[in-house]
Amino acid sequence: MSVSDAPAPPRTARKARTGAGPLLRVLQVLLLPVLLILGWWAGSASSGSFYMPTPAVIAGTFGDVWFGERILTDALPSIGRLLSGFALGAAIGVGLGVVLGLSAPLRAFSEPVLEFFRAIPPPVLVPLLMLLIGVNTPMKLAVIVSGCVWPILLNTIEGVRAVDPVLTDTCRCYGIRGRRRLTTLVLRSASPQIMAGLRQGLSIAIILMVISEMFASNSGLGYAVVEFQRSFAIPEMWTGIVLLGLLGVVLSLLFGLVERRVLAWYHGLRAVTRDG
Amino acid sequence: MLDVTGLQKIYRGKERDVEAVRDLTFRLAEGELACLVGPSGCGKTTLLKCIAGLMEPTSGTVRLAGRDVTGPPPDMAVVFQEYGRSLFPWLTVRGNVELPLKEKKLPKERRAALVAESLEAVGLADAAGAYPWQLSGGMQQRVAIARAIAYEPRVLLMDEPFAAVDAQTRADLEDLIRTLWHRFSMTVLFVTHDIDEAVYLGQRVLVLSSSPTVIQDDVAVDLPDERDQLTTRADPRFTELRGRVYAEIQNAKRGTAAATTD
Numbered sequence: 001m002s003v004s005d006a007p008a009p010p011r012t013a014r015k016a017r018t019g020a021g022p023l024l025r026v027l028q029v030l031l032l033p034v035l036l037i038l039g040w041w042a043g044s045a046s047s048g049s050f051y052m053p054t055p056a057v058i059a060g061t062f063g064d065v066w067f068g069e070r071i072l073t074d075a076l077p078s079i080g081r082l083l084s085g086f087a088l089g090a091a092i093g094v095g096l097g098v099v100l101g102l103s104a105p106l107r108a109f110s111e112p113v114l115e116f117f118r119a120i121p122p123p124v125l126v127p128l129l130m131l132l133i134g135v136n137t138p139m140k141l142a143v144i145v146s147g148c149v150w151p152i153l154l155n156t157i158e159g160v161r162a163v164d165p166v167l168t169d170t171c172r173c174y175g176i177r178g179r180r181r182l183t184t185l186v187l188r189s190a191s192p193q194i195m196a197g198l199r200q201g202l203s204i205a206i207i208l209m210v211i212s213e214m215f216a217s218n219s220g221l222g223y224a225v226v227e228f229q230r231s232f233a234i235p236e237m238w239t240g241i242v243l244l245g246l247l248g249v250v251l252s253l254l255f256g257l258v259e260r261r262v263l264a265w266y267h268g269l270r271a272v273t274r275d276g
Numbered sequence: 277m278l279d280v281t282g283l284q285k286i287y288r289g290k291e292r293d294v295e296a297v298r299d300l301t302f303r304l305a306e307g308e309l310a311c312l313v314g315p316s317g318c319g320k321t322t323l324l325k326c327i328a329g330l331m332e333p334t335s336g337t338v339r340l341a342g343r344d345v346t347g348p349p350p351d352m353a354v355v356f357q358e359y360g361r362s363l364f365p366w367l368t369v370r371g372n373v374e375l376p377l378k379e380k381k382l383p384k385e386r387r388a389a390l391v392a393e394s395l396e397a398v399g400l401a402d403a404a405g406a407y408p409w410q411l412s413g414g415m416q417q418r419v420a421i422a423r424a425i426a427y428e429p430r431v432l433l434m435d436e437p438f439a440a441v442d443a444q445t446r447a448d449l450e451d452l453i454r455t456l457w458h459r460f461s462m463t464v465l466f467v468t469h470d471i472d473e474a475v476y477l478g479q480r481v482l483v484l485s486s487s488p489t490v491i492q493d494d495v496a497v498d499l500p501d502e503r504d505q506l507t508t509r510a511d512p513r514f515t516e517l518r519g520r521v522y523a524e525i526q527n528a529k530r531g532t533a534a535a536t537t538d
Binding site for chain 2: 167174176180185188191265268273
């Protein structure tokens with residue numbers, strides 16, 4: 001017996017390889033965006049509305065607005081706050097989630113309170129946090145954390161609770177405990193749910209980053225969009241919206257890359273079970 | 277080596293208590309290969325979990341090499357029936373076999389040597405870098421067996437390890453167990469519901485009654501030490517022994533039927 005009688009690679013992988021050619025694939029990805037931009041162009045050019053500049057005007061303004069000082073004063077501070085808020089939310093969510101996932105009594109004890117806090121829409125906390133913390137970076141981080149922590153926390157709890165009892169017994173038999181048990185059994189086993197929670201948390205964090213800057217701020221992407229709108233710099237306002245969209249796409253792609261690495265085993269296992 | 281005395285396990289329920297194991301007493305000598313066989317639902321898994329220290333018996337004791345078993349003992353390894361769920365899918369075959377050795381704090385070279393030796397012994401030397409889910413069911417169970425051997429246990433417990441593999445793979449794995457038992461000189465307790473398998477593998481077959489379980493019979497298997505799927509199974513003595521075990525299990529089932537009617 002050798003590795004050669006292992007099951008063939010999953011069907012999905014084969015399909016992707018023999019499926020659409022590269023040219024067709026590029027067309028698939030680009031066709032709809034190009035059509036949408038053309039439609040927007042036709043609409044905005046024919047209406048001549050002051051509030052609806054053509055894509056050409058927005059593209060022309062984009063460089064002037066963002067490839068200068070604003071990258072330092074608005075874009076980078078926003079991204080910095082977004083990533084630190086998300087990291088903080090992830091650390092709290094996963095840490096607390098593991099503790100609550102492992103302890104049924106603690107879970108029962110804290111569940112009603114968690115349900116209540118989760119039900120509060122995080123933007124309403126902005127006025128309160130402004131009073132408590134002040135108009136500063138810690139306040140914005142607190143807003144981001146208060147929103148993105150929930151999907152991470154709840155998914156981690158579920159993931160930790162769902163650890164296979166046979167694997168738990170295996171760990172006990174072989175004396176695997178403490179830190180090694182936490183990292184090789186609990187966290188790895190819960191990682192598909194944790195990653196799902198992190199993905200949701202990341203999109204919530206982007207939304208809250210913008211909202212926290214719109215309320216009270218003197219820098220940041222949300223602040224810039226509001227400022228442009230108030231001063232009737234309409235094409236500039238549009239470039240801010242486009243930049244936020246692009247930021248979301250880039251972060252989602254980066255997240256996907258990390259996820260594919262971390263969950264390679266999970267996707268492989270799923271593909272085999274689906275085919276089997 | 278392994279002493280089980282007056283073992284009883286009662287599951288406390290809301291409505292009623294269920295007595296899974298009533299009174300089990302048996303003893304395994306050092307280096308013995310014994311099979312536990314019994315009708316389905318006779319508490320085999322409960323018994324094995326109590327011996328492995330994964331479950332606390334209601335009364336009675338389990339002693340391993342003179343020490344009471346109160347939790348999983350360090351010189352015992354277990355191979356579970358659900359091979360697909362007892363291997364870590366996020367670790368490679370090598371990673372799975374090595375993990376318990378890391379916890380034992382063995383030096384790196386020693387770990388590598390044990391992993392290589394045990395994977396070679398189960399015939400998976402070239403699968404070390406694969407993930408368990410890339411292997412067939414029989415191969416996955418070989419990985420679980422390699423992990424148990426690498427742990428260098430004095431006692432190896434196996435809970436219906438071949439119940440979920442096909443018949444041909446099963447015959448190969450049975451021979452593998454005999455070979456490994458000779459090579460690594462362990463005490464092996466093999467739980468199965470398959471009478472033929474029990475007689476083919478064991479030096480001794482312990483027949484369990486239906487639940488609540490007691491030892492129904494203790495059969496010494498006086499077949500030659502060198503066993504072979506063809507000649508051993510064709511041996512008239514083999515047929516005789518399996519007939520005896522079969523009859524005992526039928527008695528055990530009738531025993532419960534009689535008990536429930538009165």
